[in-house]
């Protein structure tokens with residue numbers, strides 16, 4: 001059985017027991033959290049979050065990319081979020097390589113198109129987090145509640 005079949009089977013079991021379908025997409029704690037996609041980060045137990053507590057936005061490195069900002073704007077402007085947390089972590093892969101490291105293997109498919117720059121090589125996690133916040137706050141769409 002492949003991974004996708006296992007996921008579908010587990011989801012059917014999960015759905016049969018799910019009792020939170022009456023909740024809206026608005027975060028009950030009025031919180032949005034931007035963090036890395038690293039598979040080791042298990043946010044609910046790590047932060048004591050329950051289903052529906054926060055809007056979670058994840059990408060490689062937990063960067064305030066245009067798409068992450070778009071999600072944060074929706075969370076703050078339409079879903080009642082009034083706090084945004086940016087959480088980075090130790091041993092983040094985005095501190096070990098740059099986008100240029102991934103480009104050669106993509107070049108045959110992508111040609112001259114390049115992915116958006118999102119990495120901060122050689123920075124410690126705490127410094128990368130500060131850089132994300134500083135860059136984010138300069139962007140016109142960054143929600144004013146978190147400036």
Ligand SMILES: [Zn+2]
Pocket residue numbers: 036037038060061062089091092093094
């Ligand atoms: Zn990471």
